[in-house]
Amino acid sequence: MALHVAIVGAGSLGSVFGVRLASGKDPVRVSFVTRSVPEAVNPLRIEKVDGAGGSLVLEEPVRVTAIPQDADVVLVCVRFEQIDARLVGLLAPVKAPVVTMTPIFPQHRAYLDGALGPGRLFPGMPGVVAYDREGTYRYWLPRMASTLIEQPERREPVIDKLAQAFEAAGIGSRAQAGVHATNVATTFTFVPVMMGIDVMGTIDELLADKDALDLVLRAANEARQLGHEYGKPTIWAEWFVRFTSRSMLGSWAPKGMVANSLRMAVAFARRRSPEGVAYVEEHFGRKLRAQNLDMAEKMVELFRERDRPHEAMAELRDRLRSAGSVA
Structure with missing residues (x-):
C-alpha cells in the first residue's frame, strides 16, 4: 500500500x-x-x-x-x-x-x-x-x-x-538523530542577515549602510554563539557565517574590507543566478516580515533565558518592530 x-x-x-x-x-x-x-x-x-x-x-x-x-x-x-x-x-x-x-x-x-x-x-x-x-x-x-x-x-x-x-x-534525504538541534543552530547562523535585508529593503542598501551592516554582523555573531549552545550547524551554514564576518578575513580586517568582500560575492551571485538573489531579497526579506519579527522575538527570549549578551540582536529586533507590517 x-x-x-x-x-x-x-x-x-x-x-x-x-x-x-x-x-x-x-x-x-x-x-x-x-x-x-x-x-x-x-x-x-x-x-x-x-x-x-x-x-x-x-x-x-x-x-x-x-x-x-x-x-x-x-x-x-x-x-x-x-x-x-x-x-x-x-x-x-x-x-x-x-x-x-x-x-x-x-x-x-x-x-x-x-x-x-x-x-x-x-x-x-x-x-x-x-x-x-x-x-x-x-x-x-x-x-x-x-x-x-x-x-x-x-x-x-x-x-x-x-x-x-x-x-x-x-x-536527497536522510533520517537521523539531532535534526532539531542542527536546525536551530543553522537557522541562527543566517537569519539575522535576512532580517537585515528586510529592514534595509535590498541587499545593496544593506551593504551601502556601514552602521546597519555592522549591526547585522554583530547580531549574526551573537546568534551564531547562541546557536552553538543548542547544536552544530550544517557545513554550508558555518561557511556562510564565516564569510559574512571578519573571521574569514581576520579579526584585523576593517569594516570596509568586509563590506567590499560581500559586495563582490553578491555581484558574483547575481551573474550566476539573478533569480536566486531576487528570491532572497523578496522571500526572506519583505515578504516574510511577520516571520522575521516572530523569529527575532523568540531569539531574544532565548538569549535572556540563557543570560547571554544580545545587544545587537535586540536592536535588530527593535528595527523590525519599527518597520511595521507588510500589506
Missing part, C-alpha cells in the same frame, strides 16, 4: 514536496490540507530552476480541509509564525507522526510536544528552496543541503519510509 502523506501548508515548499512525492519513481498518495477546497480542480505546477528536471504538473491534486484519518505521516510546511493553536487544532485529531519542515525553535518544541503528546513530533529540515511565480512554484535543490528528518534512537519506521520516498522523488 502506498505511503499516504498529508501536507499542511500547501504553499511553495509544501507544493514542491507534494508534487515530487506524487510523481516519483515510487508514487506516494498525497493530500494537501487547505483552508478551503475550490469548486474547480486546480493543477499544481512546479519548475526546477537549476539543472535538469524541467517542470512537473499534478493535474488533480487532492485538497482537503482536515487531515485524513488514514494518513501515515503529516508534513507541516506552514510559516514560522503559523505554529499556533490553529495548527494544533488540525494536528490533534489524528495520531500520525508529525514532521515539521518549518524551522521550530525550542519554544515551539515544548509547545507542540505538550499539545500533541510525546513521541509524535519529528523536526525536519528541508533541502528545498521554493517560491511562487505567477502560479508556478519555482524551486532549487541545493547540492549541499539534504532534506533531514529527526529519527530517534528507537526508530520510527514511517520516518524511514518518508525519507526513502523523498529519495525516490529525487529529493
Whole structure:
C-alpha cells in the first residue's frame, strides 16, 4: 500500500514536496490540507530552476480541509509564525507522526510536544528552496543541503519510509538523530542577515549602510554563539557565517574590507543566478516580515533565558518592530 502523506501548508515548499512525492519513481498518495477546497480542480505546477528536471504538473491534486484519518505521516510546511493553536487544532485529531519542515525553535518544541503528546513530533529540515511565480512554484535543490528528518534512537519506521520516498522523488534525504538541534543552530547562523535585508529593503542598501551592516554582523555573531549552545550547524551554514564576518578575513580586517568582500560575492551571485538573489531579497526579506519579527522575538527570549549578551540582536529586533507590517 502506498505511503499516504498529508501536507499542511500547501504553499511553495509544501507544493514542491507534494508534487515530487506524487510523481516519483515510487508514487506516494498525497493530500494537501487547505483552508478551503475550490469548486474547480486546480493543477499544481512546479519548475526546477537549476539543472535538469524541467517542470512537473499534478493535474488533480487532492485538497482537503482536515487531515485524513488514514494518513501515515503529516508534513507541516506552514510559516514560522503559523505554529499556533490553529495548527494544533488540525494536528490533534489524528495520531500520525508529525514532521515539521518549518524551522521550530525550542519554544515551539515544548509547545507542540505538550499539545500533541510525546513521541509524535519529528523536526525536519528541508533541502528545498521554493517560491511562487505567477502560479508556478519555482524551486532549487541545493547540492549541499539534504532534506533531514529527526529519527530517534528507537526508530520510527514511517520516518524511514518518508525519507526513502523523498529519495525516490529525487529529493536527497536522510533520517537521523539531532535534526532539531542542527536546525536551530543553522537557522541562527543566517537569519539575522535576512532580517537585515528586510529592514534595509535590498541587499545593496544593506551593504551601502556601514552602521546597519555592522549591526547585522554583530547580531549574526551573537546568534551564531547562541546557536552553538543548542547544536552544530550544517557545513554550508558555518561557511556562510564565516564569510559574512571578519573571521574569514581576520579579526584585523576593517569594516570596509568586509563590506567590499560581500559586495563582490553578491555581484558574483547575481551573474550566476539573478533569480536566486531576487528570491532572497523578496522571500526572506519583505515578504516574510511577520516571520522575521516572530523569529527575532523568540531569539531574544532565548538569549535572556540563557543570560547571554544580545545587544545587537535586540536592536535588530527593535528595527523590525519599527518597520511595521507588510500589506
